[in-house]
Amino acid sequence: MVDDEPDLRTLYELSLLREGYRVETASCVQEAHELLRSCRFDVVISDMRLPDGMGLEILQQLREQQRRERCIVITAYGSAENAVGALRAGAFDYLTKPVDLKQFRQVVASAVQGMGSAAAAPASADASPILTTGLPEQGHAALDMLVGTSAVMQSVKQRIAKVAKGMAPVLVHGESGTGKELVARALHACSQRAQGPLVAVNCGAIPENLLEAEFFGARKGSYTGATQDRPGYFQAAQGGTLFLDEIGDLPLAMQAKLLRAIQERRIRPLGSTQEEAVDVRIVSATHRDLAADVQAGRFRQDLYYRLNVIEVTLPPLRERRDDLPELCRALLHKLARESGLHEPMLDATSIAQIAQLPLPGNVRELENVLHRAIALGDGGPLRIPAETLAAAAHAPWPPSAPQSRPPAAAAISLTPPPPPPAETVPPAEADTAVPADLQAWLDEQERAILIRALQDNGFNRTATAARLGISLRQIRYRIERLGIQLPGDAARTEPEH
Numbered sequence: 501m502v503d504d505e506p507d508l509r510t511l512y513e514l515s516l517l518r519e520g521y522r523v524e525t526a527s528c529v530q531e532a533h534e535l536l537r538s539c540r541f542d543v544v545i546s547d548m549r550l551p552d553g554m555g556l557e558i559l560q561q562l563r564e565q566q567r568r569e570r571c572i573v574i575t576a577y578g579s580a581e582n583a584v585g586a587l588r589a590g591a592f593d594y595l596t597k598p599v600d601l602k603q604f605r606q607v608v609a610s611a612v613q614g615m616g617s618a619a620a621a622p623a624s625a626d627a628s629p630i631l632t633t634g635l636p637e638q639g640h641a642a643l644d645m646l647v648g649t650s651a652v653m654q655s656v657k658q659r660i661a662k663v664a665k666g667m668a669p670v671l672v673h674g675e676s677g678t679g680k681e682l683v684a685r686a687l688h689a690c691s692q693r694a695q696g697p698l699v700a701v702n703c704g705a706i707p708e709n710l711l712e713a714e715f716f717g718a719r720k721g722s723y724t725g726a727t728q729d730r731p732g733y734f735q736a737a738q739g740g741t742l743f744l745d746e747i748g749d750l751p752l753a754m755q756a757k758l759l760r761a762i763q764e765r766r767i768r769p770l771g772s773t774q775e776e777a778v779d780v781r782i783v784s785a786t787h788r789d790l791a792a793d794v795q796a797g798r799f800r801q802d803l804y805y806r807l808n809v810i811e812v813t814l815p816p817l818r819e820r821r822d823d824l825p826e827l828c829r830a831l832l833h834k835l836a837r838e839s840g841l842h843e844p845m846l847d848a849t850s851i852a853q854i855a856q857l858p859l860p861g862n863v864r865e866l867e868n869v870l871h872r873a874i875a876l877g878d879g880g881p882l883r884i885p886a887e888t889l890a891a892a893a894h895a896p897w898p899p900s901a902p903q904s905r906p907p908a909a910a911a912i913s914l915t916p917p918p919p920p921p922a923e924t925v926p927p928a929e930a931d932t933a934v935p936a937d938l939q940a941w942l943d944e945q946e947r948a949i950l951i952r953a954l955q956d957n958g959f960n961r962t963a964t965a966a967r968l969g970i971s972l973r974q975i976r977y978r979i980e981r982l983g984i985q986l987p988g989d990a991a992r993t994e995p996e997h
């Protein structure tokens with residue numbers, strides 16, 4: 501796609517990405533020649549008037565070299581001569597400004613047709629009603645992990661299968677605990693990148709001052725403690741998928757850097773003078789209303805458009821109560837296997853009890869409830885503990901969308917984490933020897949406190965963070981740093997091959 505106006509170039513690029521095409525862009529004849537020297541394409545779309553020449557020159561060069569690329573030329577309104585000249589010179593078709601996007605897509609689709617390139621076939625061209633056919637084996641397995649056969653879950657799965665193939669960024673939207681990470685994993689597993697790595701990053705868990713090095717890598721000596729070159733998430737995800745969870749928690753300064761990396765497909769590690777090309781597909785997720793965050797100036801509009809080329813929306817559990825029995829069975833099986841505890845049977849009473857729970861924390865909360873019930877079980881059919889049922893009886897019904905997350909300001913705070921409340925730190929014994937490894941000793945104390953607080957708060961990170969007087973960002977960071985496994989976290993391995 502060759503155009504010198506950045507806004508138009510982005511508009512064309514995004515609408516092609518949305519259709520599932522791979523797209524490279526150039527802003528002038530010279531850049532187009534360079535791209536054509538290094539890559540083969542199915543279609544070349546070029547504006548006629550470019551700063552260093554005419555789009556026709558690109559077309560002529562392709563003809564001289566007997567290249568297979570089909571050319572579409574965009575001409576100014578009223579310049580019929582140009583359009584005719586382009587067709588005579590061998591253009592496949594032409595479009596007149598202002599370009600109608602629907603027509604643009606149609607012209608590109610007919611140019612691509614018959615080129616025989618799988619990479620160029622738009623994902624959305626697959627109008628087959630059974631969209632999950634032809635997926636790799638691991639794609640089916642990953643979709644099966646997303647338990648639920650309600651109509652709304654079926655359409656989510658079909659959408660995943662349909663959009664997985666392209667390069668277009670996907671934004672997964674849904675309340676906390678609805679399975680956004682499972683969607684990201686399924687997108688990866690259903691794509692042609694399935695053999696490559698999937699790197700899952702929780703954007704809300706990384707201290708702001710480490711973000712750049714974590715994302716783009718760092719050269720030895722670029723900051724205190726960088727004793728060797730370190731790859732970042734982009735390098736780790738090379739050839740695969742980078743899953744950016746809680747993207748709405750990314751501070752504005754980092755949003756700008758991420759936008760650049762996505763647009764340019766190049767990154768510069770901290771402390772390096774060289775840029776590196778990266779080939780990653782971006783899947784991001786948020787529980788927030790990012791459009792509202794854009795309005796409020798908390799999220800960059802240009803990044804929002806970049807990430808949200810394709811949107812997958814996950815319904816909250818209250819909108820798919822039909823899935824409860826199947827979900828309970830799958831979760832009980834998984835929890836019993838992971839914990840080595842007895843897997844209780846589900847009977848009509850168990851289902852009726854679970855149906856009473858409002859579960860505003862969605863599948864994650866259901867998982868926690870079931871985990872407690874298994875732990876407290878007596879070997880008979882599953883029973884929900886009386887206090888859980890009593891609490892549910894007083895909860896509002898139906899539950900409204902939880903506003904449980906702390907405001908963004910807390911998530912992007914630059915202040916260092918406050919120490920744990922004094923009364924929770926075990927007082928050092930008078931005769932305690934000075935630890936040989938202070939950091940390891942402190943980590944051990946912190947780990948014990950976190951685990952106890954998490955247990956007391958039903959493994960709810962938001963509630964635990966509030967109890968300890970720290971932000972959600974900080975507790976996530978600490979949980980990850982100390983390698984604390986929460987129930988249901990076992991499947992999270994990064995990077996994954």
Ligand SMILES: Nc1ncnc2c1ncn2[C@@H]1O[C@H](COP(=O)(O)OP(=O)(O)OP(=O)(O)O)[C@@H](O)[C@H]1O
Nearest residue numbers: 645646647676677678679680681682787863864988
């Ligand atoms: N449809 C589902 N089938 C089976 N398990 C599910 C489903 N949805 C969610 N889960 C389980 O619930 C837990 C939470 O899921 P996940 O982490 O994907 O949610 P999330 O939407 O990313 O949450 P958050 O926004 O809080 O990060 C995980 O243990 C996941 O395996």
